[in-house]
Amino acid sequence: MPRNHRTARDCGGADHKIHRRRFLEGTVAGALSVSSFSGLFSIPAFAEQAMKQQKHVILLWLCGAPSQFETWDPKPGRPTAGPFRAIDTRLPGVRIGELMPRTATIMDRLAVIRSMKTSQKEHFQAIDLLTRGDSPRPPFIRPTLGSVLGQQLGQLDSPIPKFVLLDPCPEGNEFKAFKAGNWAGWLGAEYSPVRTGGEFRIENILRPEDLSNADHESREALRRFFGKKYENDRKSAAAGSLNAAYERVKGLMSCAHLFDLEKIPQKDRDRYGPGAFAQHVALSRHLVENGAPFVMVANGMSWDCHVLNHEIYQLLVPEVDQVIHTLITDLEQRGLLEKTLVIIMGEFGRTPNLNEGRGRDHYPDAWSLAMAGCGIKPGVVYGATDENGVDVAENPVDQRRLFATFFTALGMDPHQQYDLPGLPTFHRVEGQAEPIRELLL
Amino acid sequence: MACLLGVIVAATGAGRPAVSATEPMAVINEQIEARWKDLNLGPAPLCDDRTFVRRVYLDLAGRIPTVQEADAFVADAGTGKRTLIVDHLIASPEYARHMRDVFDVVLIGRKTGRPQFRRRGMQSGGGDPGWGPYLERVFSENRPWDQFMADILVARPKSDTDQGAVWFLFDKGERYQEIAEAISPAVFGIQIQCAQCHDHPLAGEVKQAHYWGLVAFFNRTKNQTTGKGPRLSESAIGGFSNFATLSGQSHPAELSFLGVETVPETRPAADQKEEDKPELYRPAGAMDEPKVPVVSRRELFVDKVVRGNTRVAKAAVNRFWALLLGRGLVHPVDKMDSAHPPSHPELLELLAKDFADNGYNIKRLVRAIVLSRPYQLDSRRPAQALPESFAYGLEKPLTAEALYRSLLVASTGKSDSENPELLRNLADVFPDVFVEESLTSLRQTMFITNNAVVQKLVRAGDGNMAERLVAMADPAARVRAAFRGALQRDPDPEELQQAVAYLIARPDRARQATEQFWWALLAGPEFRFNH
Numbered sequence: 001m002p003r004n005h006r007t008a009r010d011c012g013g014a015d016h017k018i019h020r021r022r023f024l025e026g027t028v029a030g031a032l033s034v035s036s037f038s039g040l041f042s043i044p045a046f047a048e049q050a051m052k053q054q055k056h057v058i059l060l061w062l063c064g065a066p067s068q069f070e071t072w073d074p075k076p077g078r079p080t081a082g083p084f085r086a087i088d089t090r091l092p093g094v095r096i097g098e099l100m101p102r103t104a105t106i107m108d109r110l111a112v113i114r115s116m117k118t119s120q121k122e123h124f125q126a127i128d129l130l131t132r133g134d135s136p137r138p139p140f141i142r143p144t145l146g147s148v149l150g151q152q153l154g155q156l157d158s159p160i161p162k163f164v165l166l167d168p169c170p171e172g173n174e175f176k177a178f179k180a181g182n183w184a185g186w187l188g189a190e191y192s193p194v195r196t197g198g199e200f201r202i203e204n205i206l207r208p209e210d211l212s213n214a215d216h217e218s219r220e221a222l223r224r225f226f227g228k229k230y231e232n233d234r235k236s237a238a239a240g241s242l243n244a245a246y247e248r249v250k251g252l253m254s255c256a257h258l259f260d261l262e263k264i265p266q267k268d269r270d271r272y273g274p275g276a277f278a279q280h281v282a283l284s285r286h287l288v289e290n291g292a293p294f295v296m297v298a299n300g301m302s303w304d305c306h307v308l309n310h311e312i313y314q315l316l317v318p319e320v321d322q323v324i325h326t327l328i329t330d331l332e333q334r335g336l337l338e339k340t341l342v343i344i345m346g347e348f349g350r351t352p353n354l355n356e357g358r359g360r361d362h363y364p365d366a367w368s369l370a371m372a373g374c375g376i377k378p379g380v381v382y383g384a385t386d387e388n389g390v391d392v393a394e395n396p397v398d399q400r401r402l403f404a405t406f407f408t409a410l411g412m413d414p415h416q417q418y419d420l421p422g423l424p425t426f427h428r429v430e431g432q433a434e435p436i437r438e439l440l441l
Numbered sequence: 442m443a444c445l446l447g448v449i450v451a452a453t454g455a456g457r458p459a460v461s462a463t464e465p466m467a468v469i470n471e472q473i474e475a476r477w478k479d480l481n482l483g484p485a486p487l488c489d490d491r492t493f494v495r496r497v498y499l500d501l502a503g504r505i506p507t508v509q510e511a512d513a514f515v516a517d518a519g520t521g522k523r524t525l526i527v528d529h530l531i532a533s534p535e536y537a538r539h540m541r542d543v544f545d546v547v548l549i550g551r552k553t554g555r556p557q558f559r560r561r562g563m564q565s566g567g568g569d570p571g572w573g574p575y576l577e578r579v580f581s582e583n584r585p586w587d588q589f590m591a592d593i594l595v596a597r598p599k600s601d602t603d604q605g606a607v608w609f610l611f612d613k614g615e616r617y618q619e620i621a622e623a624i625s626p627a628v629f630g631i632q633i634q635c636a637q638c639h640d641h642p643l644a645g646e647v648k649q650a651h652y653w654g655l656v657a658f659f660n661r662t663k664n665q666t667t668g669k670g671p672r673l674s675e676s677a678i679g680g681f682s683n684f685a686t687l688s689g690q691s692h693p694a695e696l697s698f699l700g701v702e703t704v705p706e707t708r709p710a711a712d713q714k715e716e717d718k719p720e721l722y723r724p725a726g727a728m729d730e731p732k733v734p735v736v737s738r739r740e741l742f743v744d745k746v747v748r749g750n751t752r753v754a755k756a757a758v759n760r761f762w763a764l765l766l767g768r769g770l771v772h773p774v775d776k777m778d779s780a781h782p783p784s785h786p787e788l789l790e791l792l793a794k795d796f797a798d799n800g801y802n803i804k805r806l807v808r809a810i811v812l813s814r815p816y817q818l819d820s821r822r823p824a825q826a827l828p829e830s831f832a833y834g835l836e837k838p839l840t841a842e843a844l845y846r847s848l849l850v851a852s853t854g855k856s857d858s859e860n861p862e863l864l865r866n867l868a869d870v871f872p873d874v875f876v877e878e879s880l881t882s883l884r885q886t887m888f889i890t891n892n893a894v895v896q897k898l899v900r901a902g903d904g905n906m907a908e909r910l911v912a913m914a915d916p917a918a919r920v921r922a923a924f925r926g927a928l929q930r931d932p933d934p935e936e937l938q939q940a941v942a943y944l945i946a947r948p949d950r951a952r953q954a955t956e957q958f959w960w961a962l963l964a965g966p967e968f969r970f971n972h
Binding site for chain 1: 638820879881883
């Protein structure tokens with residue numbers, strides 16, 4: 001288990017001392033048992049304190065990969081401009097694609113990297129690279145960002161899933177294959193995401209009627225006894241995965257209400273927009289508000305437009321524009337933005353030249369992404385591409401520097417070593433890659 | 442003899458021993474054992490009878506044995522009983538049904554929501570003379586694998602009973618790329634989606650021209666619904682297209698595929714309009730059958746690309762090996778490209794050649810694998826042994842259908858019960874066959890824990906196993922009977938103690954406690970996996 005470099009319950013802060021004193025004074029209600037750690041969360045003050053320190057991440061995963069020419073790094077007037085124009089934003093001298101007028105008004109909250117330069121141009125390999133932050137080194141599987149951060153940011157005994165994947169479109173070619181793979185890697189199956197989407201409720205989340213709560217739990221304890229015996233007897237990884245998946249059932253059941261979109265006021269949901277992606281982003285804000293550490297909202301693979309760029313982007317970009325604007329302002333108004341890192345990205349960019357089908361193909365050589373919130377300096381554009389967007393002109397950023405930036409923004413040491421007995425030495429970010437200081441508060 | 446050769450080789454370090462065995466089972470043993478010696482690996486011992494009977498029923502009949510079947514096998518003191526039970530199971534209709542279920546997923550995939558599912562006649566005893574019954578017949582009659590592939594690819598059934606063969610192509614609704622992407626892994630063991638836009642980035646022998654070539658073999662095909670049922674017509678003209686590389690160069694899609702010379706074909710000039718003339722077709726056959734072109738691209742594909750192609754033999758061998766051993770000689774089974782070398786290349790060659798030389802006989806191959814030594818090893822892993830050494834029995838997650846039948850056998854005690862709702866649910870939640878890595882999702886455990894259909898299964902009633910357990914006065918007897926019924930073994934002392942304690946702690950609700958304990962056995966890894 002990786003050592004917690006900084007836990008969410010840092011001892012020594014003034015707030016912590018106050019609550020400890022109150023606890024000892026006996027403001028603990030009634031006969032509440034505090035020998036179990038989870039009992040502490042029913043003490044409102046303590047729970048509130050934990051929530052205050054809680055950090056979150058919302059990853060808007062635009063799978064298939066959006067074109068930087070039509071979003072963050074337009075090239076108006078150039079041969080590579082494509083069918084759309086550019087518009088001014090709140091940041092003087094910074095222009096973005098004309099299909100993002102709302103985002104333009106909040107550019108002073110965002111940080112954009114225009115100089116992403118990565119090595120993979122096939123979907124599966126690129127998704128793997130940009131969700132895990134490094135190239136594969138079989139047979140070891142590096143955990144995805146959500147698994148790492150879910151484990152680091154998640155509260156020990158909190159029932160809310162540490163890593164939620166909202167996935168309104170379960171299909172999606174290579175992304176579908178990726179989703180079927182191993183997300184949690186060497187951290188272990190318990191850090192793989194709870195995946196839901198399409199139907200906003202999770203199936204089979206209610207206890208069978210003829211089973212009491214107590215029996216439901218003891219039945220699982222008995223199952224676990226036999227299951228663990230089998231797992232240990234054979235050192236079975238397959239049984240390990242199965243047992244870990246059972247262990248998460250109870251926690252998810254207790255959060256059933258959080259995944260019910262109906263519980264969010266209609267007016268509130270409507271501001272995000274009508275589409276499945278927009279509604280799932282509304283749900284992500286709701287989950288974060290209720291303590292979820294890491295929520296990934298997958299919007300794929302429609303971004304992979306090899307053809308008909310003009311038509312398809314008129315459908316896709318305005319939606320993400322409304323989503324970004326609503327999400328950022330929403331988080332800000334609720335006081336959540338300073339604790340929530342919002343990341344908006346795909347697995348690469350798209351080609352400068354339009355092909356025969358008037359689309360753009362895959363392009364990892366120079367692309368863009370955006371972020372905002374926790375630890376990120378707002379109103380910054382980092383890096384640049386040349387006048388046609390063919391290559392990075394200054395400050396190239398690879399996946400390692402990107403991930404180093406994410407970890408540092410969240411207050412984590414990017415070069416922390418994993419504690420994995422029997423495995424080679426791995427760090428959160430390899431090669432001592434430095435976070436981008438210009439993007440950090 | 443094989444062992445002696447192995448010893449000589451180890452002493453001289455002279456590389457692989459000459460193959461002395463000719464029967465495939467002996468070839469398997471020789472090759473696998475030779476690698477153990479190279480690696481200085483001590484394999485696991487042979488599994489005991491209880492393990493063997495469960496394993497072999499699951500692999501050949503697609504279900505666990507009943508208590509009576511398991512006990513009878515264990516009690517049998519005769520020699521050669523393992524061979525006898527294997528032959529008995531391979532000859533049974535359950536073998537054909539199990540293979541039908543597996544290859545339905547391989548060839549058509551999980552599409553239970555679509556109306557075709559019922560039309561394909563997948564449920565036992567129901568539907569048209571459709572896909573399901575056809576597949577079952579392929580395996581019960583032990584049709585040669587290459588003939589089976591030819592029949593579903595040419596899709597012009599010669600008899601009424603074989604009409605179901607058309608479904609492989611018909612189900613894909615003229616989506617030619619979907620057809621190509623299904624044929625390549627199923628027949629040749631290679632996924633080719635990557636090659637749609639460019640040559641395969643990791644396995645350079647898989648070219649973009651092959652992807653579009655495979656498409657071209659099938660893009661004159663159309664679905665036709667006739668008075669006799671679904672058919673695949675084929676045009677004598679058309680289907681000439683180009684494909685573009687990422688750099689913008691355009692190439693004509695010719696009739697080419699991996700490892701085979703391009704089939705020559707006259708391409709009309711750009712401005713030439715082809716005329717669909719009657720003389721381009723063979724004389725009309727039976728009524729309602731679509732006319733057949735004199736030159737049929739589908740037939741060309743089978744004749745020039747499939748027949749005699751060693752890749753086809755290897756892919757089939759690899760798939761049956763993976764099905765029975767838990768992992769292919771090439772792993773995963775749909776990546777038999779240069780980026781994924783086989784763990785035992787010579788064994789794969791030898792078995793493929795044997796397969797081709799012996800009429801692509803499926804039962805013969807299956808029998809040889811199941812009677813081999815690696816198949817029968819205990820599943821407790823010796824230290825240092827990697828899965829690809831086949832030095833121990835690999836765990837295999839049950840397919841949805843095997844889980845379904847096994848749950849029914851365990852809960853009713855009978856091997857012929859049915860519960861369509863349960864099957865539908867399981868197929869939805871456990872869709873995979875031939876997994877690369879066995880990972881259990883939270884969705885699956887939520888299903889087993891809370892779903893009403895599963896709860897109904899473990900509830901006592903209708904003379905089922907749960908009811909019989911409840912009726913046993915002695916909790917220890919109850920526990921033993923439950924272990925026998927679910928896991929085909931007795932509990933060890935610790936398990937017995939834990940389970941009995943659970944039961945006697947709930948005297949006020951003995952029925953519920955028994956049902957809960959019964960659930961705990963069926964929901965665990967030992968039931969879930971073949972081991």
